[in-house]
Amino acid sequence: MKKLLTVTMALIAFLVINAYSVSIKHPGGDKFVRPLKNNSISNQLLTVSYNSALKGFEVTAQSAKKAFLKNVIPNGVIETVEQKTVVSAAFGRGTALLVTTTDGNLFSFALYSRQPFLFVSQTIKNGGSTNIDIPKLNPVSFSVDLGKPADQLKTMGTGGLLAPDKNPGSYVFLTTVDPGSRHGVVAGWITNEKGSGVLFSNIENSLVNIKAQIDYGHFLLPAGKNEAVETLAIGYFDDARLGEEQFADAIAKQQNIKMKARSAVYCTWYSEKNGGAGSEASNIELARFIEEKNLKSFGLGVIQIDDEWQAGGKYNGPRRGFDRVDPKGGYPNGMAASTSAVKAAGLENGIWWMPFARNYQDPEYKDRQHWFAKHTNGKPFETNWGATSLDLTQPEVQTHIAELAKTMKNWGYNYFKMDGLYTGTVTNLVYINDGYKNDSIGNSKPLFNPLKTQIEAYRDGLRILRKAVGEDVFFSGCSASQNMRSFGASMGLVNSMRIGPDFNHDGQTIRTGAIRASRLYFLNGKVWWNDPDPSMLREKGLSTADPGAGGIGSLTRARLLPSFVAITSQFFLSSDWLPDLPEERLEIMKRCMASHHGIARPVDLFDKFLPSIWRATDKKTGTERNVIGLFNWETTAHKIRTTLDWAGLSNEKTYYAFDFWANKPMTTISNAISEELPAESCIMIAVRARTNHPVVVSTSQHVTQGMIDLVKEEWKNGVLSGTSKIIGGDDYELRIAGINDGAAWKLDKAKIIGDAKNVTIEVLPQTEKGWLRVVIKAKENRMINWQVVFRK
Template identity: 35%
Template sequence: MKALTILLLLSAASAAHASATLQNEFMSASRKGEIITLTTLAGTQRLTIDLPGLIQNAQASSFKDARWGAGNRLTVRHGDSTTTLTLYDGNPFAHFETRVGSGGEDARDINKLIIAKMELDLGIDPHKLVTLGTGGRYEANSPTDGYAYSVLADPETRNGVVCGWLTQYRGVGLMLPTFNNGKHGLETQLDFGLMRVQPGQTRETDILVVGFFDDARLGLENYAENIAKAYDIKLPPKPNVYCTWYHRQQTGSGASTEKMIAENAAFAKEHLKPFGLDVLQIDDNWQALENDPGKKNKGPNKTFISTTPHFPSGMAKTADTIEQAGFTPGIWFMPFAGDTNNPTFDPAIFATDKTTGKPFEEKRWSGATIDASSPQGEAFLRERFKRIHDWDFRYIKVDGLHVGAPSPNIYVNRTYKGKVFADAEIHDNNMTFIEAYRKGLGILREEFPDTFILGCAATQNYLSLAPVFGKVDAMRVGPDNGGAVKGNWKQTIDGADFAGNFWFLNNRVWYNDPDPIYVRESVPLCNARWMASWLAVSGAMHTTSVQYGLLAPERLDIIKRTLPAHNLNTLPVDILENKHPQIWKVANDRLCLLGLFNWNEKEEAEISYPLERIGLDSSKSYDAFDFWENKYLGTVKGSLSTTLAGAHCQVLALRETADHPQLLSTSRHITQGLTDVVSETWNAKAKTLSGTSQVVAGDPYELRITCPDGCKAKKIEVSDNAATTSNIEQSGNLVRVIITPSNTRRLDWKIVF
């Protein structure tokens, strides 16, 4: 084995060994004999990597990539492989990419490949470190295996190492951290299902990146930005969605019915569309069973051709009804799933089970894999996708996504348990399973060119996580949470738990979908507020699932205060310190919003946290307003302290205390001005505070303004002549005034002091 060592102190080259040196503004790399060192420009960390095989040679050269720009590269030949280490100008990550050879005169079949084994030393007591990965946060002396990325960090300083798979075009990237004899290790693997290397040939794998960061949280965000660059991701606008699935008890069908969807669309057009609801999506149970063989596989009907009696006019008519109400029509289906019992499906379209020689079929409910690598499979997929697209659905929720490659449904999947793929074969064995999978996803994109694609669900098998980057616009990253409708606490917080762990992907690589929030009377008010607040603060994708007209006005109002989802990037402040981060921060150039969450249903949570660690100035005072208590809290300085009852949360608007009036909070949205306030200006000479806000017709819009001692508000002026305004109320340093707009618009307002 060859040791690739990342050290802070660069060893002097020995005259007895060949040497090569690379450098960018973040780190330098050098080779002396069998040792390669990467040296950061500050710090004391060390990382050692073993690559398979003995080194034959290593050579440095300048390099330029069309996507990543100029840099310097070290090419290392080892065993049957060649690994390149590239430092690009302006990029804090070192890029590693391996090409693997056949190693002989015969073709070489590779299921899994160890890319590198690492040993990490951050220069402090190793027992004080933590890891972050797909499984969440763990003490680093008891880590858990995961996928895609792995972080080792000091929770006190936040210094850490971020290692991740930048691409997964060919395999599923695995991260297997260890702690042995007081040392932290990390083994990185690729699982291809099968990768065949022809005699005398080589094949490229995927790109692994490693970087040292002063703040590992920001390192993960940088990693996500690099993923977006690698896949050239440009996200469409974030949708705000109604889904039929979770109120089956109200409609008699997971897809609702043609009549009830029309009723919900009419109600939502009047009451929720002005606030931002823009998609109505039909879920499972709309599809009838074609060519009923008397026996079918488990789970949903998988033909997706005709409709059940719930939709007598067909899906195109229902899509038109939704569109006529002003919403984007959405539909659920399983793109790559078939049923081996049903004559609708030619057996030639399926992947093959190597054990039986018959079509591969997942045994839980995901169905049989329609193989995109075969001509027959591709033709079937294109016909299926074109049919649904022609019904004019422009939002699709594609479920059972993992079965696009032959694989088990291991729901709820979060950590790596030793198995990704099934023991199967695809038609084109020159493609890896992931290459065929991404081909199928590419066909889906081609046949739905103008459509928002929500993947579902990563937790069925994490080959539906990173291997689908760049192919979907959003991903259901957590398990079903329907139990929250009845107050189940675990399912109340599941969405926030899973989506929160992937906060860095949201708005950068895709939109995280945590599943719906629930506000029905069956849900305790504190639970409803908890779900709504986390969703509103986090900026994750917004989904609700209810017959809206059945909601009490005060429950419907909670939904209004969450619409639309914002597009700002949110940070889980204490994610390195707590498995479930209690402090979430989102800010723009005028307002800082903090969401504080108690993840325990029964016990109180005491939060005491220095403002400096939140990213605020501990020497300054900040005015604070509590959204749910509708209360001005005065000023906060030095640290934030609060006690939350079980299952409770708090959403605080903070602004640095000023010597003039300023807008602290509004009533429009839980984010208290982040989504609705367009501009705000204080004119000291005229003694006026003016601003522009996006408001909704008939929705009372309260401005909450702080002002210094001795300052008194005199009058308010608005640009909507038909709007009504309340009397100005002033209590101490807080001024309140309510504007009720006559129409949905951008409203100019001005308060004279």
């Protein structure tokens, strides 16, 4: 025995000296396989190490050269750890540390080539002889170490920018960040297939501790079965904004998301005249007005009718007879007369409906009560305003929603605004939902197919709709903030998402949409288009109880939200009655509706509740264009300031600058931008690094000042030349700086190259030192090549 003990102790010492982390067993048995020769895995960006003494993992970022994750602990008692090659359909070949626990569950901690995230997933096992119903899982917890005390850090999630111990929990993602450096850790669920991923934060031992959770309500796992659950991604970034953007890229890869082209949308709901669903007559009038004003060329492409077109009884919120038209409503000839006229004007038709809820009280459902999900008490699952949730696993329901979607498409609608989506998850209305709130998920009986979770059934419902109508129909999700269960569960299945509540329903006036669109900016253009609800332009409000129908007031205030949507390239919607809109306010729409294809980032995302500084940049044409948007969302005047390097520009350079809405050059900018802004106002500043020759700093067509319309610019041998996309009937102005730089450049002539029919070019009298304005006029939409010739 003594000899055996000595040999055993020597073996243990040998294992420790050689850094063997743990002996490896087959998950189902005690047979010794081999020692783990390396207790860590690495890729180009991260190293994951297992600490056998602490029964947990550490993760080191190569850029930071220190562990940013500590105490990464899977849920359960670790029995074995094994290194293994893994392959992902989305991310390719990688290496993982596979962990089995004493209860038979399996965890994977995986790295893939050039991916900045550690991917954590779990496979759960029901080793018993009876089925188990799992309401939630907590797969892993970890501590974030950014080299600063936790009370100096912030967390950014769906609830906004908060102290780590004040955050109620965030759906899908949670960023822990040092605001002073932007260094941070981004954690998020790249899948929400069966469950709803949530992340919670607190402070433990001076570190931010994160607990991952998946809410199911009902997840039935049969006896003897294994099943993989959701995947969590965690990564360190020197700039956490870039980390959030790469997290969105990872979701897009995992979900195979291909962004669908969008245009600006007119929504009838808030209109001063013809609100609600509008009418056949008003839609025809509106379509003709849009055609007459050439607003499609400025970006407006869809007229979407809203609630109150449909039939059915009035019980709990909207009527829900979506298979037929209200005989007393504004569409006495059915839907085809309106849609045909809109289509004839060159526009698409959109329609509002609620695909996953009906009124169980409607007579037509008297013998279809089995279509509805049920509360635990057996009654139909009904929520305030949302009405009764359909059981999306019921074959008859699946046929019903598919046929209804086909009917609407056959009416002529290619844009679906799908409201109350959360009803498909069989959860309660929680309005307004940002940070984690109890929605009683699971306070219902299992669905018709008990092996389907509520989230899984919801995603199946969206897939059924897509299959029914094809890829050419645009799915506009509405609204995540009614209940955030529809947030992650909709990713990959809708083209846009209302990321906030109805306009002004949270008492934030025009800030409502901007608040959520800012904190979720990184999803826009990668996972879906963020929809912040309509940008109101009307001056005066309505005598109505609807808080979203109020007027905007001054032109300065009216420019604020449209400019925000334009620079951030989010989803532009209008809901003012356009034929009565004054020309000066229609002008704001024209300059903001189109969407640029550059990169837009909030400069002060981690500094304040609602960012006030944005930078949009675009290098696609070979010429770098930058626009800095300064936004004062407050009701009093404020000075807004940023250094150039913090905004992503260079402190070593001097920049020409042009104020779009003031229509005037600014003094050159060096080191910092600092402006005093009146209450609820904005400044849109095009900036261009100073050179020794003339350059185009700004154009007049759009607030992004060249990103959309100026497709080419070149300086060669004293000639400034370019190609611009001109809108017919819209005077197009080039704002050129650098006339006095490098040499005393003197204008020789300006001319059109190629076909000049119905096109004129004119140099305006020079009234601004160092600047030149050139105006091009064309009768039709066209691409125009131009030249401005200088001599010294």
